[in-house]
Amino acid sequence: MVATPIGNVADITLRALHVLGLVDRIAAEDTRNTGQLLARYGISKPLLAVHQHNERAAALRIIEHLQAGERVAYVSDAGTPGISDPGAKLVDAVREAGFPVIPLPGASALATALSAAGDWVATFSFLGFLPPKAKQRAATLQPLATHPYAMVFYEAPHRIVETVEALGEAFGGERKLLIARELTKLHEALHQCTLAEGPTWLAEDANRQRGEFVLVVEGAQAETAGEHDHDALLGILLEELTVSSAAKVAAAITGVSRNALYTRALALKKDEDEDDGGDGGEESEG
Numbered sequence: 001m002v003a004t005p006i007g008n009v010a011d012i013t014l015r016a017l018h019v020l021g022l023v024d025r026i027a028a029e030d031t032r033n034t035g036q037l038l039a040r041y042g043i044s045k046p047l048l049a050v051h052q053h054n055e056r057a058a059a060l061r062i063i064e065h066l067q068a069g070e071r072v073a074y075v076s077d078a079g080t081p082g083i084s085d086p087g088a089k090l091v092d093a094v095r096e097a098g099f100p101v102i103p104l105p106g107a108s109a110l111a112t113a114l115s116a117a118g119d120w121v122a123t124f125s126f127l128g129f130l131p132p133k134a135k136q137r138a139a140t141l142q143p144l145a146t147h148p149y150a151m152v153f154y155e156a157p158h159r160i161v162e163t164v165e166a167l168g169e170a171f172g173g174e175r176k177l178l179i180a181r182e183l184t185k186l187h188e189a190l191h192q193c194t195l196a197e198g199p200t201w202l203a204e205d206a207n208r209q210r211g212e213f214v215l216v217v218e219g220a221q222a223e224t225a226g227e228h229d230h231d232a233l234l235g236i237l238l239e240e241l242t243v244s245s246a247a248k249v250a251a252a253i254t255g256v257s258r259n260a261l262y263t264r265a266l267a268l269k270k271d272e273d274e275d276d277g278g279d280g281g282e283e284s285e286g
């Protein structure tokens with residue numbers, strides 16, 4: 001599995017060039033693109049197409065080549081194979097067939113964006129591409145609203161604005177957002193703002209919506225992350241106590257801030273009142 005550049009062709013590693021020059025055959029997601037990259041470095045090898053739609057069948061052909069004693073490299077279109085790219089099924093099949101799979105590290109848009117993101121991204125989760133349809137995208141994002149780690153997404157230019165808007169709707173406008181565009185390329189841009197500011201920044205200049213994007217979004221703060229964790233406890237306490245007292249007792253038990261628990265208890269109480277057909281008004285605190 002050989003990583004290749006994500007824009008700047010100089011980002012190929014010496015080891016990648018050595019291995020690509022050494023193998024008997026190169027399997028590639030896009031044989032034309034890979035052919036151009038190889039030509040640039042004076043490498044000419046038989047190519048074999050392995051893309052999203054033929055990965056399993058192509059894996060069997062690669063295994064036949066391996067069984068015949070050949071060494072085969074795989075390169076995806078750009079960056080590291082298997083990261084939002086074909087490669088994973090090939091890895092499974094080759095390993096199952098009893099051959100070693102050797103990863104060659106190199107460029108990835110994920111690691112490149114993270115390396116310039118800053119301390120707030122110390123722990124992160126990689127989500128790749130969100131579903132293109134609004135409803136599915138919202139359903140994917142909703143449970144992530146309490147996710148405590150920074151989240152990294154990939155996005156294409158034609159959906160970048162709606163995706164940033166959807167992130168703001170799901171997570172609130174205040175979280176940090178890093179827009180990493182056209183990494184390693186001529187028009188590379190890294191812009192850090194809030195989720196609320198993101199769509200405006202993108203709209204200010206149509207060029208900002210062009211190219212390839214990595215989006216890094218701050219995770220939920222500890223209080224928000226735990227927001228729903230104590231619903232069961234608050235529910236029990238609310239049966240006997242006022243919102244304020246329930247929050248106070250829950251804070252003493254859990255160590256979570258009383259204010260955060262008060263806000264959550266108030267929301268639970270309101271939901272309960274509405275379910276009971278009440279007016280949903282806040283109870284008075286004594």
Ligand code: SAM
Pocket residue numbers: 006007076078079080081082083084085107108109110153154155156180181182183184185212213214
């Ligand atoms: N395997 C690749 C990797 O290791 O990053 C990712 C392939 S995925 C099909 C392509 C997506 O990666 C793009 O839509 C974009 O979100 C991101 N990407 C790839 N190259 C990029 C670049 N130069 N700048 C910003 N994002 C990039």
